[in-house]
Amino acid sequence: EVQLVESGGGLVQSGGSLRLSCGASGFSFSGYWMSWVRQAPGKGLEWVANINTDGSEKYYLDSVKGRLTISRDNAKNSLYLQLTSLRAEDTAVYYCARYNNYYMDVWGKGTTVTVSS
Amino acid sequence: QSVLTQPPSVSGAPGQRVTISCTGSSSNIGAGYGVHWYQQLPGTAPKLLIYDNNNRPSGVPDRFSGSKSGTSASLAITGLQAEDEADYYCQSSDSILTASVFGGGTKLTVL
Numbered sequence: 001e002v003q004l005v006e007s008g009g010g011l012v013q014s015g016g017s018l019r020l021s022c023g024a025s026g027f028s029f030s031g032y033w034m035s036w037v038r039q040a041p042g043k044g045l046e047w048v049a050n051i052n053t054d055g056s057e058k059y060y061l062d063s064v065k066g067r068l069t070i071s072r073d074n075a076k077n078s079l080y081l082q083l084t085s086l087r088a089e090d091t092a093v094y095y096c097a098r099y100n101n102y103y104m105d106v107w108g109k110g111t112t113v114t115v116s117s
Numbered sequence: 118q119s120v121l122t123q124p125p126s127v128s129g130a131p132g133q134r135v136t137i138s139c140t141g142s143s144s145n146i147g148a149g150y151g152v153h154w155y156q157q158l159p160g161t162a163p164k165l166l167i168y169d170n171n172n173r174p175s176g177v178p179d180r181f182s183g184s185k186s187g188t189s190a191s192l193a194i195t196g197l198q199a200e201d202e203a204d205y206y207c208q209s210s211d212s213i214l215t216a217s218v219f220g221g222g223t224k225l226t227v228l
Contacts (some may be wrong), residue, residue, distance in 0.1 A: 035217065037163075037219075044119065044204075044206060044219060044220070044221045044222035045155070045157075045163060045206050045208075045219045045222065046219065047208075047216060047217040047218065047219060050216075050217065059215055059216060060216075061216060062214070095162055095163070099217075101151075101168075101169070102150065102151055102153070102209075102210050102217070103151070103153035103165065103168045103169070103208065104153075104155070104163075104165065104208070104217075105165050105168070105174065106165075107162045107163055107164065107165075108162065109161075109162050110162055
């Protein structure tokens with residue numbers, strides 16, 4: 001079964017850091033681009049970042065550039081999102097998704113990040 | 118303000134047909150990028166519903182269909198059912214932003 005499982009969310013103070021992880025199974029992880037998408041409470045979906053198959057290309061939402069970093073470890077079938085200098089507006093459910101030909105065809109259940117001031 | 122514009126809400130009675138629009142610009146939908154649609158049932162993760170304008174992943178009923186014209190796209194749902202009540206999002210790519218972009222989402226209410 002194709003599956004993505006996020007972890008690492010939690011409560012963090014404004015200005016703090018957090019590292020999210022996403023474990024992939026059931027497909028050849030190293031052959032796919034991957035994405036992070038977030039959803040603030042009561043709001044819509046917001047794309048955050050994409051990474052190519054070997055991690056050499058990364059694309060970010062303008063408002064997170066310099067603060068959030070996407071990375072991957074193909075040997076561990078894992079995707080990561082390092083969040084630093086966190087702000088209240090980063091509070092959201094963060095979803096890991098498989099990015100396949102410009103669309104997200106497999107999604108995880110999400111992990112919640114809450115930034116307190 | 119989302120790059121792609123959707124109506125905040127639509128509604129319909131069981132059995133009816135509803136459409137949800139998604140309007141973009143010349144740097145995304147109008148540039149030839151595909152439009153994709155996602156369904157998010159209450160309290161769950163999004164699910165791919167339509168990809169590349171009008172293609173359904175395996176398991177998605179043919180009651181759901183998509184179309185694209187110029188800088189806009191539409192999702193149509195026929196034979197509306199209670200379980201279709203959900204939030205629907207369109208998504209495309211943007212050449213200026215070098216990013217994926219979502220619409221603001223449309224809440225479908227089945228009356």
